[in-house]
Amino acid sequence: MVLPFDIMEYQERLNKTKERMEKDGIEILCVTNPSNMNYLTGYDAWSFYVHQMLIVIIDEPQPIWIGRTMDANGAKATTWIYDDNVIAYPDYYVHSDIYHPMDFIGEILREIGQGNRRIGVEMEQFYFTAKSFQRLQRALPDAFFLDASNLVNYVRLIKSDQEIEYMRRAGIIVDQAMSRTIDYIQPGVRENDAAAHLYYNLISGTSEYGGDYPAIVPMMPTGDHTSMPHLTWSEQTFKENSPVVIETAGCYKRYHVPMARTVSLGEPSERLQYVASIVQEGIENTLQTIRPGATCSDLEAAWRNSIKRYGFEKESRLGYSTGLSYPPDWGEHTASIRSDDHTVLQPNMTFHMIPALWFENDGIEISTTFRVTETGYELFTSYPRELIVKGNLGYNTNPMSS
Amino acid sequence: MVLPFDIMEYQERLNKTKERMEKDGIEILCVTNPSNMNYLTGYDAWSFYVHQMLIVIIDEPQPIWIGRTMDANGAKATTWIYDDNVIAYPDYYVHSDIYHPMDFIGEILREIGQGNRRIGVEMEQFYFTAKSFQRLQRALPDAFFLDASNLVNYVRLIKSDQEIEYMRRAGIIVDQAMSRTIDYIQPGVRENDAAAHLYYNLISGTSEYGGDYPAIVPMMPTGDHTSMPHLTWSEQTFKENSPVVIETAGCYKRYHVPMARTVSLGEPSERLQYVASIVQEGIENTLQTIRPGATCSDLEAAWRNSIKRYGFEKESRLGYSTGLSYPPDWGEHTASIRSDDHTVLQPNMTFHMIPALWFENDGIEISTTFRVTETGYELFTSYPRELIVKGNLGYNTNPMSS
Numbered sequence: 001m002v003l004p005f006d007i008m009e010y011q012e013r014l015n016k017t018k019e020r021m022e023k024d025g026i027e028i029l030c031v032t033n034p035s036n037m038n039y040l041t042g043y044d045a046w047s048f049y050v051h052q053m054l055i056v057i058i059d060e061p062q063p064i065w066i067g068r069t070m071d072a073n074g075a076k077a078t079t080w081i082y083d084d085n086v087i088a089y090p091d092y093y094v095h096s097d098i099y100h101p102m103d104f105i106g107e108i109l110r111e112i113g114q115g116n117r118r119i120g121v122e123m124e125q126f127y128f129t130a131k132s133f134q135r136l137q138r139a140l141p142d143a144f145f146l147d148a149s150n151l152v153n154y155v156r157l158i159k160s161d162q163e164i165e166y167m168r169r170a171g172i173i174v175d176q177a178m179s180r181t182i183d184y185i186q187p188g189v190r191e192n193d194a195a196a197h198l199y200y201n202l203i204s205g206t207s208e209y210g211g212d213y214p215a216i217v218p219m220m221p222t223g224d225h226t227s228m229p230h231l232t233w234s235e236q237t238f239k240e241n242s243p244v245v246i247e248t249a250g251c252y253k254r255y256h257v258p259m260a261r262t263v264s265l266g267e268p269s270e271r272l273q274y275v276a277s278i279v280q281e282g283i284e285n286t287l288q289t290i291r292p293g294a295t296c297s298d299l300e301a302a303w304r305n306s307i308k309r310y311g312f313e314k315e316s317r318l319g320y321s322t323g324l325s326y327p328p329d330w331g332e333h334t335a336s337i338r339s340d341d342h343t344v345l346q347p348n349m350t351f352h353m354i355p356a357l358w359f360e361n362d363g364i365e366i367s368t369t370f371r372v373t374e375t376g377y378e379l380f381t382s383y384p385r386e387l388i389v390k391g392n393l394g395y396n397t398n399p400m401s402s
Numbered sequence: 403m404v405l406p407f408d409i410m411e412y413q414e415r416l417n418k419t420k421e422r423m424e425k426d427g428i429e430i431l432c433v434t435n436p437s438n439m440n441y442l443t444g445y446d447a448w449s450f451y452v453h454q455m456l457i458v459i460i461d462e463p464q465p466i467w468i469g470r471t472m473d474a475n476g477a478k479a480t481t482w483i484y485d486d487n488v489i490a491y492p493d494y495y496v497h498s499d500i501y502h503p504m505d506f507i508g509e510i511l512r513e514i515g516q517g518n519r520r521i522g523v524e525m526e527q528f529y530f531t532a533k534s535f536q537r538l539q540r541a542l543p544d545a546f547f548l549d550a551s552n553l554v555n556y557v558r559l560i561k562s563d564q565e566i567e568y569m570r571r572a573g574i575i576v577d578q579a580m581s582r583t584i585d586y587i588q589p590g591v592r593e594n595d596a597a598a599h600l601y602y603n604l605i606s607g608t609s610e611y612g613g614d615y616p617a618i619v620p621m622m623p624t625g626d627h628t629s630m631p632h633l634t635w636s637e638q639t640f641k642e643n644s645p646v647v648i649e650t651a652g653c654y655k656r657y658h659v660p661m662a663r664t665v666s667l668g669e670p671s672e673r674l675q676y677v678a679s680i681v682q683e684g685i686e687n688t689l690q691t692i693r694p695g696a697t698c699s700d701l702e703a704a705w706r707n708s709i710k711r712y713g714f715e716k717e718s719r720l721g722y723s724t725g726l727s728y729p730p731d732w733g734e735h736t737a738s739i740r741s742d743d744h745t746v747l748q749p750n751m752t753f754h755m756i757p758a759l760w761f762e763n764d765g766i767e768i769s770t771t772f773r774v775t776e777t778g779y780e781l782f783t784s785y786p787r788e789l790i791v792k793g794n795l796g797y798n799t800n801p802m803s804s
Contacts, residue, residue, distance in 0.1 A: 045632040046618055049528075049731035070718055070760055074630035091718040092742070095735045100526075123533040124502075126451075131525040131551065133532035149533065192612030196605035203598035210594030210637035213619045216448055228476035230447040235612035316472055316493040327729045329451035333497045340494070358472055 003042045004253045005162055007080045013040055014056065014063065016155045021058050026120035026146055028109070029056040030136070032128040034326035036152035037065075038254060041079040047071040048127050048326060050094050051101035057114060066105050068094060102132050106139020115140050120148030126328065153334050157321055159348045164371060166255040167323065167350060169209040171369070171380030174250030174259045177201035177211075178383050182263055186390065187240040191220055191233035198248060205252070212251040214258075215325040219247045226262070226363040229356065241266040245365045247354075249322075249330055256322055256330040257380045258352040260365035263388045275312075275357060275364050276387035282306040282355050283368065283385065286318070290370065290377040296341040303355055304339070312357060319353035322369060345372045350380075405444045406655045407564055409482045415442055416458065416465065418557045423460050428522035428548055430511070431458040432538070434530040436728040438554035439467075440656060443481040449473040450529050450728060452496050453503035459516060468507050470496060504534050508541020517542050522550030528730065555736050559723055561750045566773060568657040569725065569752060571611040573771070573782030576652030576661045579603035579613075580785050584665055588792065589642040593622055593635035600650060607654070614653040616660075617727040621649045628664070628765040631758065643668040647767045649756075651724075651732055658724055658732040659782045660754040662767035665790045677714075677759060677766050678789035684708040684757050685770065685787060688720070692772065692779040698743040705757055706741070714759065721755035724771060747774045752782075 003010075017040065021029055031054040037043050040054060040063060052067035064085045065075045072088040079086075089104040109115050121136065122128050124147075137145060159167070181198040198218045205211035221231040222244045229247065238244060247260035264272060285306040286299050300318050307313065319337035322330050330352070335343040337351060354367035366385055371378045405412070419442065423431055433456040439445050442456060442465060454469035466487045467477045474490040481488075491506040511517050523538065524530050526549075539547065561569070583600040600620045607613035623633040624646045631649065640646060644667055651660035666674060687708040688701050702720050709715065721739035724732050732754070737745040739755060756769035768787055773780045 044634070045630065046621060046634060046730070047632040049618070049733070068718075070631055073760070073762070074627075074633055077627065077630060078633070092740075094719065095722070095733065095738060121532065123536070124531050126528045126531060128532055129526050129528060130523065130530055130532050130535035131549070133535075134525070147533070190612055192614075193606050195615075196602045196613070199605055200598045200602040203601055204595050205637075210592055210635075211598070212594075213597075213634065216451070217615045219448060225476075225479065228447065228479060229472055230449040231476055231480070232446070232448060232615065233612075235607075317496065320497070328448070331451070331497065336497060338494075358475070360475070 010080050017152055018058055020151050027058050027117040029120045032122050033125045035324050039156055041081055043075055044078045045074045100135040102135035103139050106136055116142040119143045120146045122149050123147040124149040150333055153332050157334050158346055166252045167257055167380055169252040170250035170255050170257040173205045173211050174257050175381045175383045178259055182388055187265055188237050190237050192235055195233040214249040214251045215327045215330040221245050224361045227358050254324050256325055257369045259381055260367040262364045265390050278307055278310045279355050279366050292346055294345050296335050296337045296343045297339055299337050300339050319351045322352040323350050347372055347374050412482050419554055420460055422553050429460050429519040431522045431550055434524050435527045437726050443483055445477055446480045447476045502537040504537035505541050508538055518544040521545045522548045524551050525549040526551040552735055555734050559736050560748055568654045569659055569782055571654040572652035572657050572659040575607045575613050576659050577783045577785045580661055584790055589667055590639050592639050594637055597635045616651040616653045617729045617732040623647050626763045629760050656726050658727055659771045661783055662769040664766045667792050680709055680712045681757055681768050694748055696747050698737050698739045698745045699741055701739050702741050721753045724754040725752050749774055749776050
């Protein structure tokens with residue numbers, strides 16, 4: 001299997017991780033976030049529904065992968081680490097009331113003389129359960145535990161040129177998929193059929209670039225459910241004169257470019273048009289502030305000031321760092337675009353800016369994913385950044401945008 | 403929004419949950435597993451990438467939903483609980499180094515006079531992180547915490563007739579999707595295009611039943627990667643004279659019917675045919691043991707004895723309870739079909755039996771999902787349970803099964 005990145009790049013990521021470990025006084029890092037495991041080794045499989053871990057030892061050249069027996073071959077095939085560093089636990093550890101994989105992992109660490117060190121664990125990470133921590137502590141009574149949540153995530157914050165290239169391909173994929181899905185949607189079409197079209201296009205991709213699965217399924221609320229951004233789809237049909245919000249992402253080799261759009265089936269209400277124009281203006285004003293040296297907080301202020309003039313405010317954050325991800329989230333849990341986040345923008349940081357507004361009975365989402373460049377920003381997508389109005393609803397072939 | 407089940411059914415589920423709480427000495431149950439939240443209330447949204455919780459208080463008639471502000475409307479719309487029982491935390495709790503949603507939740511519990519009770523939490527559940535438990539403990543210093551992992555999962559073990567009906571529909575969907583995908587696969591086709599077809603069919607479903615997203619994406623290892631069951635797909639094309647394993651599930655209103663099949667593109671090796679026949683015989687022998695009163699262990703023994711005659715053994719479990727699920731798993735984490743699981747089968751228990759064998763350089767998967775009936779079993783699918791051989795590779799229209 002060909003790795004998506006050069007081995008040198010993985011080694012550089014590992015070195016940067018070790019630098020942070022050094023700084024934080026961590027001798028052993030227990031990585032359980034699948035995105036971080038992939039980032040450091042290339043490991044790519046849907047095996048994170050059982051416990052698995054990548055162990056980075058500060059004074060060892062190679063990390064150790066520990067997972068389920070049936071996944072060990074996949075770890076050998078999809079990573080750059082030595083086969084000897086792939087260790088498997090027997091299947092009786094899976095979903096058992098008695099045995100827990102962290103018992104096994106603790107035993108391995110003791111066996112190789114690492115049981116009494118300063119161990120960083122990802123405390124705030126979905127695949128490291130409360131019980132995982134209890135059992136690992138019990139298995140390693142001489143260790144000193146530190147919270148290393150998001151340590152690797154922060155290494156991921158600035159992308160390499162190869163990562164950016166993959167995101168560009170994800171952008172091409174989502175442009176095409178969004179366009180074709182909106183072409184397809186019309187009153188009378190079932191929501192699930194639209195979701196099926198969207199999925200088909202996301203994964204088929206283009207003739208050059210095959211798509212990977214996004215870390216979040218398509219979200220597609222319609223009518224007054226547009227005030228509920230995380231609803232997926234139903235078997236109901238789309239209704240005339242009603243709005244549809246679509247939020248999805250193109251994904252290429254696990255790199256995401258999210259995109260949200262709002263579609264009006266038929267003439268939009270005056271209110272929706274008005275709100276859309278305010279959002280569009282807000283996006284433009286925010287984009288103008290993006291440059292190295294500006295902070296996340298600066299971007300949020302530009303947006304807030306722009307919409308405040310019309311009496312609007314947004315309770316939720318304006319965006320977040322995005323890129324490499326596994327379910328359940330394509331956000332990287334590092335920088336957020338909000339008023340109290342003073343992260344300084346640097347070239348090759350990448351964000352999903354989603355200036356969505358939700359009200360009691362409706363909502364609007366028009367988003368964009370960008371890269372910080374040396375002088376400003378690069379957008380990953382080109383699909384029109386506006387309220388999409390589908391007018392001639394009698395025909396399915398040639399939908400019009402406003 | 404119409405709930406997928408009658409309110410009486412939700413109330414019955416809640417009552418059964420409270421009975422188990424009573425038995426275990428739990429006064430307050432903190433439910434964080436999205437499947438369990440859905441099971442008790444109907445709540446259905448992709449919002450589990452931020453913290454959320456359903457709180458069941460043993461002496462209160464209605465549970466309390468707590469989640470992010472932008473998800474509160476969705477909780478009101480998709481559940482049967484009173485709007486007043488939907489409580490939202492502000493967005494600054496999301497992905498923050500300072501604030502944690504469990505601080506907020508603890509405060510609510512104290513405010514309503516529940517801070518000093520016996521509180522059950524799902525310690526072994528992906529959406530309840532190690533940090534969640536620390537922060538909840540800190541917020542509730544007077545509470546006594548108990549591990550209630552899988553408490554609700556065990557209530558889910560025996561399905562209602564309506565749940566079974568939804569699984570039958572999921573079975574119809576996966577039968578059709580598997581058949582069409584295998585029709586489509588041939589040498590020269592890209593793996594991602596086959597995955598796109600599969601996804602399209604899973605979600606489009608039939609004209610009667612629209613599909614929901616499965617909790618696991620299609621897994622589709624090929625060639626010597628068939629020894630790595632949890633690999634997904636690549637941009638590579640399928641090769642002549644090579645095997646492909648497809649594992650997926652039909653999903654209807656969050657109810658799953660998983661299915662795995664092995665396809666040979668061209669004449670299969672003698673070895674693959676031989677192994678396939680042993681697996682098929684093993685499945686038949688195992689199916690014959692299914693009846694109320696038999697145990698999971700009995701089923702495993704039937705399988706083990708059947709393949710042992712040919713010198714084979716299977717390290718991993720033979721199957722697991724399945725049904726209602728959200729990512730990352732369609733297994734219910736309760737009964738497993740393995741030698742040390744003495745769960746007694748009862749009518750309307752449902753299992754994915756996956757008698758897969760993986761070797762150093764290849765593997766085979768032929769699975770079936772069944773319901774325990776009053777006298778035996780019902781299969782949810784009818785697609786041929788055998789090694790599928792695609793012979794006339796020059797044509798795409800009419801693939802043949804062996």
